[in-house]
Amino acid sequence: MSTVTGQDAADRPGERQSRAPGDVLLSVRDVAVHFPITKGIVRDRVVGHVKAVDGVSLDVRRGSTYGLVGESGCGKSTLGRAVLRLLRPTRGEVWFDGTDIATLGGEELRRSRSRMQMVFQDPMSSLDPRQSVEAALSEPLRAHRVAAGPGGYAARVKELLHAVGLPASAAGRFPHEFSGGQRQRIGIARAVALRPELVVADEPVSALDVSVQAQVVNLLEELQDSLGLTYMVIAHDLAVVRHVSDVVGVMYLGGLVEEADSDTLYADPMHPYTLALMSAIPVPDPVVEATRERILLRGDLPSPADPPSGCRFSTRCPFVQPGRCTTERPALREVAPGHTVACHYAEEIKAGTITRAA
């Protein structure tokens, strides 16, 4: 396991040691989540759909970390919630350890849910301010009727606190008595209380000070190693995702536009959207920083209720070509083993035969 000790450590390239690939624990197949837009006095008239996620397929190997990046509103959280079946996909399959959970219900769904947990951006929103830490951490154990061992739930709570680097005395305190980083530790302890196999962490460090971010990232990595966890980490911050992920998927307006192992994606990005995201990461060297080229995206993210025809990125793409880009939605295709890109002209852009519009 790689360990971050400094505040800039999340920015260092190629830090993460690739783990031996395990079997696929999570397989998402053509998942879509469309939210109805309703009108009328009792909102009974469906006038359209927000296509928050629109046909995503990806695989996450056991024991690995899949990083999902993209700007706000591209559908990352919605996909994460669909993976955990916190919402039901409109279409598609979510295979978790060999079972399609997209259509499960009742007791089977409840059992699957205990094997998958979520870590939220703001632990305050997932922790009840009136509940002590002990109550918050023992609640999932009680809800899933986990047998209390010798020492009861209190002993398990102590163990969990120890695992996330908090003193046993934290058990009797309340969320507001802790700092942001400590609260996130409590949120993580709650997520791992049931010893899940998959943890979806939605922006787990973006609400924290940079100095605390590295500590929480370290904790997530330590727990991954000690508990054999598989992660899906959702973030808009490429630097964080780069450090923790084995594989990175870049999302734009409800779909994946590029996927590769972390080192490849950062060394050799091919989709114009990924290039733009990369060019926005500050470089620590002031000389390089002053001279490097930035790709600024035009306009805002289009509405997922009315996505552009053809390539969804075509309205903002600096390399857009007449014809195909606006008429044909590019599928994800393999440009190198394990590296897929959804762009008609990825090779030409890379070779420099298609250049940016002035």
Ligand SMILES: Nc1ncnc2c1ncn2[C@@H]1O[C@H](COP(=O)(O)OP(=O)(O)OP(=O)(O)O)[C@@H](O)[C@H]1O
């Ligand atoms: N319950 C809902 N009903 C209607 N639209 C929704 C709902 N939840 C999300 N959306 C819309 O779906 C789109 C994707 O939202 P989502 O939160 O998944 O994006 P995101 O990439 O996670 O962004 P953020 O980082 O801001 O959470 C957005 O346009 C959002 O407004």
